[in-house]
Amino acid sequence: MVKRKRRALSAMMVMVLSISMGLNAGATSISDAEKKAGELESQKSAVEAEKASLTDQINKITTQMTDTQTKIETKREEVTKAEDNLISAKVAENTQYENMKLRIKYMYESGNTQFVEMLVESKNLAELVSTAEYVSQMSSYDRGMLTEFQDTVAEVTKQEDSLKKEYNALTGLQDTLVTQQAEVQAVLDENNVKLADLESQIGENAATLAQLQKEAEAAAAAAAEAAAAAASGGGGSSFDSSSVVVSGNGEFTNPCPGASYISSEFGEYRSESDPAHKGMDFAASTGTPTYAAAAGTVLIANYSSSAGNWVVIDHGNGIVTKYMHHSAICVSAGQTVSKGQQIGAVGTTGYSTGPHLHFQVELNGSAVNPRNYL
Ligand SMILES: [Zn+2]
Structure with missing residues (x-):
């Protein structure tokens, strides 16, 4: 009889659960909430995979940026050195020019004053050299030295230009990397928002699910009580083995104090x-x-x-x-x-x-x- 009663109860519970699910058709049933939980978890996994990929990209870009930054700093030092070299070369060239002018001036002090004036008034080296070409007395040593210094200036200028181009290429690369990083970071930020949203939805859904389960359990418990009452013949009594009912003063208690x-x-x-x-x-x-x-x-x-x-x-x-x-x-x-x-x-x-x-x-x-x- 006890077993029969239990079977009746479990049948009742199944019925109650089915009814509860039927009544809650839509977004609020247990099965829907469970299905939604599965979907949300799978979406979360996809977003997390995307996040991992984006983070990986960011890390790669950051590594590249660090590497580029090191190269930029090295290149900047090289450019600075080239600039210093150029200054030295220009100083050497200018010193040679000034010395040459003094020697020529001395050489022709008592001679052609018009020529001396021309030399002194020369605006630049090219003009001087061209003027100097006409000076047969000008020493070939001075001409050679001047050409040598000019070549050095030209060479150092070329080196400096080349280094500056390399430097610009590197800073350009760094700018590109900064842009890329910002773009990936923006996607990653969106991704994090999506993830937070999914996590909040998962939390809400779990709370809904817990509430629905609680309601179903309460309904099942109520049904079980009703079933027990029905099994005891509808007299309204329910079994209570936790408390005892003792009446009378005899060795035995009255087995049915509710009898009429x-x-x-x-x-x-x-x-x-x-x-x-x-x-x-x-x-x-x-x-x-x-x-x-x-x-x-x-x-x-x-x-x-x-x-x-x-x-x-x-x-x-x-x-x-x-x-x-x-x-x-x-x-x-x-x-x-x-x-x-x-x-x-x-x-x-x-x-x-x-x-x-x-x-x-x-x-x-x-x-x-x-x-x-x-
Ligand atoms: Zn009897």
Whole structure:
């Protein structure tokens, strides 16, 4: 009977869950919330993979930028050095020019004054050289030296230009890298926003799911209670094995304090087949709780064609109690019960003409008057 009741309960729970899912069709059902959780997790995984890829790109760009920055600094030092070299070369060239002018001036001091003036007034080297070409007396040494210094200036200028171009190329590359980094960072920022949004959605969905599950559990619990009440015959009682109901001052507690009256005493003549009633009948409405008369071990808790749903308890010292015709039983064979613990609910199962508890006490296998113990 207990097993049958459990099956009924689980069937009821399935029904309640189905109903709850049916009623909550849409974004708020458990199955939808679970499905959504799966989708969100998969989206999150995709975004996380994208994030990993973007972070990898950023890291590569950053490494390249660091490398380029090192090259830029080296190149800048080279350019600075070339600039210094150019200045030195120009100083050497200019010194040669000034010395040459002095020598030429000295050479022609007492001669062609017009020519000396020309030299002194020369705006630049080219003009001077061209003028000097006409000076046959000008030493070939001075001309050679001047050309050499001019070549040095030209060479150093060329080097400096080349270095500056390299430097510009590197700074250009660095600018490109900065732009790239900013672009990837922008995508990464968007990605992080997406991820945060997904995480918040996942959190909300999990909360919704938890709430739905809580509601379903509450509904199932309510259904279970209703099922228990229904199983006990609709009398409105529910099993409560956690508290005990003890009444009277006897060795035994009243097994059915909710009974309205005793419909049959022990030893009463009932019929030819049952000339002496072996127990006491507690007339009570279906569902009225029945209690263990004393502490003991449940020997039997099942259905019998004559006793109906019955419970037999062994109390030791040769004393056994029997409880018959239950609509439902809430104990199992083998379990121990305490005095006043509910064992079932009144019914009229088995050989019975109306709802009542047949309570029987046996001492060493023979039925005795329960009133001796109550
Ligand atoms: Zn009886």
